[in-house]
Amino acid sequence: MSSMNLVRQMLKNNRLSILLASGLLVLLTVVGLLWLAQHESEDFDAMIQEIAVATLKDDSEAQLYFGVAEADGIRWDPTKLTGLSDADFKQRNDDAENLLKKLTSYDVAKLSPEDKLTYDIAKWGLRAALQLYSDLNADEYVSLTQFPPYFANNYPIRNEADAENYIAALNGFSDKVAQFIDRIQNKQKKGFVPTSEFLKEMLTSYEKLRKTKPEETILYTLYEEKLAKVKLDPSKEEELKKELLQTLTDHVLTSYGKLADSIKNDLIKQASVSQGIWSQPGGSEYYSARLGVVTGTDLSPLEIHEFAKRKAEEIVKKLRSQTPGQAQEAAANPLLSGNELLQAISGELAKTTLHLSDWFEDELITGNPVDVRSYSVPFSGQVRFISPYPWTAIGTGDFSCRSITRFPQR
Structure with missing residues (x-):
């Protein structure tokens, strides 16, 4: 994948052709202006590419998502999973801080309208990442429940090497979870524990995953489906499937059990009941930042609340104004x-x-x-x-x- 293709895919920002106005201009002037514009664009593209590489270089699962096998500064290791240690998160945060400083110092006046849009998107993304770098962030709890379909759906099984690497990567899931448990215990020592309601939901999820039969997980069923299309020697195919079942038992399902035990035997005992994130140190500030990232606005929580109330009142008023026939029609069209x-x-x-x-x-x-x-x-x-x-x-x-x-x- 070429450098700018990677950037375009990450930012999903379609480059538009620039239509140059024609006229009776001196040829050398035109050539000079085009040369200058081209090199300014290359300079900007290089900076955006640097951001893309820094964002992906240590995140194997993000590379899998974007289909990055190899690009400038990035080489996907098909046997690795994304780390969840404190050091991993700190490195990503430090990278984001340095890149935001570099981006902020760039002279935006020389950018085309299209590049300015790319600039704004990149800047917003880096700021959002920094705002959410907090001990209050509990995204990893949920992302671990989503890991099986995410990984199974996106991992390519095109040949025997892919099939073996898939298993090798899943062998690292136990290390990934161990890092996460260390991380949440470190947070706990500093007084950061998710609410009881949230932890109960996560406990239910992890317990279900722990009790799932390995042959019934999507990590196995989808692998088996993809492997059949590769058409390996039957004995090799059976060997790989048997090895995967053992990996799922030893490294994946067992790890979900350890997560469940960590919550049940430790975290939930310290968790607050019926209290939001505002009750924890820096909770109000984090909530505002989180809301800004989700909505893409600078509105305060109170402003969002008032806006939602107005919209709810409008919907209720509209429903109450419906005729009996309209109400029956709405009732006949459930979700x-x-x-x-x-x-x-x-x-x-x-x-x-x-x-x-x-x-x-x-x-x-x-x-x-x-x-x-x-x-x-x-x-x-x-x-x-x-x-x-x-x-x-x-x-x-x-x-x-x-x-x-x-x-x-x-």
Whole structure:
């Protein structure tokens, strides 16, 4: 993958052609201006590329997401998982700080409108990452529950080497979880413990994963499906599947059990009940930062609350003003579920595909269709969840009934 293709894919910012006004200009002046503009653009592109490389270079799972096998400054190791140690997080934060300083010092006056947009996106992303670097951040708890479908969906199994590397990478899951347990214990010593309600949800998720039979996990079923398409020697295929089952038992499911035990036997005893993140040191500031990242605005929590109240009142007023016939029609169209939901998602994806070229360069548009399947996620609760990962849980109600949108294997 070329340098700028990587940047474009990360920022999803389609480069637009610049239409130069024609006129009776002196040839040397035109050549000089074009040369200057070209080199300024190259300088900016190099800086953005540096940000992309720094963001991805130590994050194997992000590289897997973006399909980065090899690019300037990056080489994907198919046997590694992303680290969750304190040192890993500090390094990423230090990198973000240095890159933001460099970006902020850049002279934006010489940027084209399109490059200025790229600049703003990159700057916003770095600031968001820094704002969320906090002992209060509990994203890793949830990301670990999402790991099985994320990894299984995106890991390419194209040959025997891929099949072996897949298992080698999962052998590292126990180390990844051990790092995370050390990290949350370090936070605990400083007084940072998630709320009781949150920990109970995570405990339920980890317990379900611990009790899942290895042959029933998506890490095995999807591997088996992909492996069949490689058409290896039957004896080798059986050997790999047996090895994967052992890895899942020894390194993955056992690790989820250790997470569950850590919560049940330790963390939850110190967790507050019915108190939000505001009750912890720096909680109000973190909540405001988190809200800004989620909404993409500078609105305060109170302003967001008042806005939501107004919208809720408008919706209630509209519902109450409906005629009996309209109310019956609304009642006859409940939320979709099951096969109807899958069909609806597939239909919307088909419509969206027709317009991809309006927003993205052709080289960024995959030639494979998006695969929509149902997958049981070990997470309970009445929530609506949109994942930042390359699969998306869609719907309402019990989370275990969600549908998963699988992006095509790279």
